[in-house]
Amino acid sequence: MTELNKLLLSVGAVLLGGFLFTGNRRRMLYILYKTLPRDILGSFRFLRVNILLWWWESRGFTVAEVFARLATAHPDHAAFVFEDKEWTYQQLEEFSNRVARFFRSRQGLARGDSIALIMDSRPEYVGFWLGLSKVGLVAALVNTNLRHEVLIHSIRAADCKAVIFGSELADAVNEVKDGISGLTLYRWPDVPTSVRTSLPASIDLSIEFSKISGDKLSADGTQVKCSPRDKLIYIYTSGTTGMPKAAVITNLRYMLMSCGVHSMLGLRTTDRIYDALPLYHTAGGIVGAGQALLRGITVVLRRRFSASKFWPDCVHYECTVAQYIGEICRYLLAIPPSSTDTSHSVRLMFGNGLKAQIWGPFVERFRVKQIGEFYGATEGNSNLVNIDSRVGSVGFVPRYAGALYPVALLRVDEETGEPLRGPDGFCIPCQPGEAGVFVGKINPKKAVNDFSGYVDKKASEKKIILDVFKKGDRVFNSGDILVMDDFGYFYFKDRTGDTFRWRGENVATSEVEAVISNVVGLRDAAVYGVEVPGTEGKAGMAAIYDPERSLNLNKFAEAVKHALPAYARPLFIRILTEFSITGTFKIKKRDLQLEAFDVKKINDPVYFLDKTGFYVRLTEQLYTDIVEQRVRL
Incomplete structure (x- = not known):
């Protein structure tokens, strides 16, 4: 029996049989009555994501290959819009091909090597890591706020062999150049060189790329055949202790996160998404930018978030969808009312961290029909999505969908954050209304349940809990405390650790x-x-x-x-x-x-x-x- 058939059977079992033979029948029937429409819609959309990932993986597609097919299908369609300039699919494809050709020819770089990318958000940012992936190189997406020792650590943590930086961040690179001596520096000019007086010794990529063809790579044998499970990028996360860690994002993981949100929230190919979040983070760089790379949706990028420009930008660029993090929503509520508060066409906003206390006022003031709050750790395998705008909820799982989506809440020690175990030595699952650490079962055979961890293998091992419900099983420990209600809705409560x-x-x-x-x-x-x-x-x-x-x-x-x-x-x-x-x-x-x-x-x-x-x-x-x-x- 194929994995796809097993998935179909699991969905059927959840929707038809789970409620009728467990616990208090009257209560269960009431829960069924209240949640069945949500669960049917969610299960259908979840199934659609799995079918798409199965289809791509069975054919060996990577993010770059899916994007190339979109570029061939509609080359003149806008992939990104940035500062009133459109980047078509063909332009981004050609840019990424130049990146691939240039770095494929560089001595000292081999497949699997990583290159630090330190640059403000803009279309070239995506083009750089996309092009590197075409020749088997991995871009480490470094937080542009980091400086000094933390910046040096981040570059070294991913074992980077070179650094690509935007000239707008030349000062930050200059401050650490002695700490990363031995690494080749490549500069992408964002401002005229004459404006900067302290540019570190580096290679100007705009000059180099002007000599290189943007044609398809297969014509000259430049492209390296990559696998869906190969590393695509590194995204940094603080974790529970210590310096930033480089989380491994494979092609399949990137596909899951971006396509998962696309399917679960019902995004449309005709949408325009406003993405003012940094592209070095999961929300902006995967969930947002991924809609252009994998689903053919135009994404409007902004160098940095501005509360005063948010709604005017949405109006100007005719956006129908916008992204947020909770803090952004608070900033938007804090600015004086204006006509653009309601003259925009945004029907859906999705993101994470919108607190229940401001959820209602936010929706009422800006008249956004749907809020798609989601939850998930960058490196984790347990994600949730709120598909029906349930106030305060980060998502849901049907109460008896363990076979379909194996996640759970475990009781923990309040002081240490460590999971508690019963007399049998196994962890203790939480009951509805009881807060616990959110975990996801690890199954490398399924994209939705796989765990790639960090570049640092020891750090990866610390995120795994063994022998949870039975001997030999393994789960990813999110480190986050959530609580679930009777209807399967989850609510974020706190973070464990430091x-x-x-x-x-x-x-x-x-x-x-x-x-x-x-x-x-x-x-x-x-x-x-x-x-x-x-x-x-x-x-x-x-x-x-x-x-x-x-x-x-x-x-x-x-x-x-x-x-x-x-x-x-x-x-x-x-x-x-x-x-x-x-x-x-x-x-x-x-x-x-x-x-x-x-x-x-x-x-x-x-x-x-x-x-x-x-x-x-x-x-x-x-x-x-x-x-x-x-x-x-």
Whole structure:
């Protein structure tokens, strides 16, 4: 029996038999009545995704090959729109072919090698990694906010053999050129060379590409035959501890994430998608840009997000779909009302992190008919999609669809985040309404259940839990705490481990702690995220042990500004005169997190990073202004 036939049988079993022979029949029949339309639609769309992936994999298609077929079918159709310029499928195909020909001929590069890509969002960004993939090279999509040691680490973590950078980021590359000596630097000019006075020694790719043909690669044997399961790109994620890790994205994984959202949310080939998210992230670079590469939908790119330009851009470019992260929605609500709030044609917005508290006001003000909230870790195998605009939900799984989509919530220790096990040694699944860590069963034979992990194999192993429900099984540990209701809807609750999310970025607390410890002369410090009313994610707060009160906060602010990207800088500083430590000599964070920055409960002095870029004493009045949202963060 083929995998496709098994999938069809699983769908039938879920929809016809699952509810009738389990648990309280009356309750189950009520749940069936309430969820059957959703489950039928979701199962049909899920089946369609699986059939498409099966079809592509059985024929050995890669992302580049699917895109090339689209370019042949409609060469003059706009793949991307950027700053009022259209990039047709043919133009992007030719650009990527030039990339492939150039790097195929470079000595010292072999199939499987990686090249760091550091560049602002624009069509060439996609063209670079797409072209590299055609000759078996892997682009490492480096976060453009990173600087100094963290940037060097990210380049080295993926074992990059070269760096491609946009000239707009020349200063950042210049700062680390000594730390990446030995790597060839390639520059793509975004501004005239005369504007920049500190361009590092590099090869100007615009000059090189002018000498190269953009014709199909098969004509001269340049193209390397790649597999759907070959590595395509690396996307960085903070994980639970430490420096950024390079997550492996295969061709099939890229196809699953982009086509999964396309199918589950009912995107149309006639849509125009507004993508103002960074292309080095999964949301912007895969879920967004992938709609152009794999499904023939025009995607409008923006170099950087702007709240004031969001709806005017959607009107100007006639977009029917737009992407978000939760923070974007809050920014849009914060700007003064304008005529473009409702004169746009956006019928669907999809993304992740839209909190239930602002979901209703957002939809009401901007009159967006559908919100497609989704959930999923970049490196993970467990994803969810909200297809019916259920407020606050990150998606659903039919209550008895374990055979169709094997994900679960496991009970965990609140202090350690580790899964709890019963007397039989196996993990304990959560009941509806009970929060637990979200996991997905690993099955390398199925694209939707595979786990490629990180470049760092040891880091990959840490994300796997063994012997979960039976001896020998393996699941991917998302590290996220979710809760499921009776109807199979999932809701995001928190993250386990030492990571929090702020400004759309994951912040690894151990990384920030290391920087702060150096800045304050190796004093003990703890970094954690704290909730601030009216904001998405958690703001960074650092507790620093300084019993003599000798810390110079002005110098500290300058040093942190130099060493950390803006989203990772602590907004609140608490000066400790005493503290409790764990068995591994770390400051206990739990009580600190509970007290947060509430100066009405804390005797220690607390400071706030205001708009001047320096820390000021957090008074009760300032605290109240922040909590009541009179001070914007």
